[in-house]
Amino acid sequence: MDGVVYKIGELASIANVSKRTIDYYTKLGLLKAERSKSNYRYYDSSALEDLKLIDHYKKLNYSLDMIKERLELHRKKTAAEEELILKQAKTIAEHMKLLEDEIKEIHDLLGKLDDECKKKISNQLSPQTMALLQSLIMFLG
Template identity: 45%
Template sequence: MLKIGELAGLTGVSKRTVDYYTQLGLLEPVRSETNYRYYPEESIKHLQLILALKKQHLTLEEIKERLQLMKNQPAPMNEIIDKIEHLQEQMQHIQEEVLELNPLLKQLNKQQIRLMIKPLTQQSYALLHSLAILLGENPFI
């Protein structure tokens, strides 16, 4: 069992953050006879998952909903954290690729762009279009 400061230190967050997440119901401590909060060892992985989901820009309410779903259908925390981190790496790689592609697309005229994107699936086109918008430019219009 971990005290709030120990959990905070092991996960790189403040005690205030741990306290806030506890108040929201994202973390579940065990109360001692003297009413101190102690967190089970699994709280480390649980908090790491919360932080990984926050990096995905989920709200705390959305994170709470996901954690509740996971509680009902448990999966290994390590596996979930690994998958989220893998997705983050892939998204970073895609963003870098789009940034490299953007100057090249600017050199093409609209007809060349249409011919180039014609073989893309509708889903691929939608993804490229969304990424271009997120990066502040839209060469596909």
């Protein structure tokens, strides 16, 4: 479960449905609940999203079986998207580390050059590139 959890009554109140409806949807497998040691059902924040989707599909006259299929597809899609985002974030972090190492190397090399050589190099780079390099060097320096 993620950070926010709701008891059945809290979820029903927030979603503006009855506890009986929450109970029914849970028994059908439309909503997922975790049981506490004292046998209370707790729902995470995804249950609110599921209830909105259920309401949406009910307005389209979908059967409860069709709604269940749609919810399962939505959950699989969401899990796949989260996995993709995590993978992309890790790739970006790896690229950032490599870029940081290269910028430090450039900074060290620039420190060894005289002003005339620095000016030649800066004239060959676009103003945006120079501004970015200077910002990154200050940030990392």
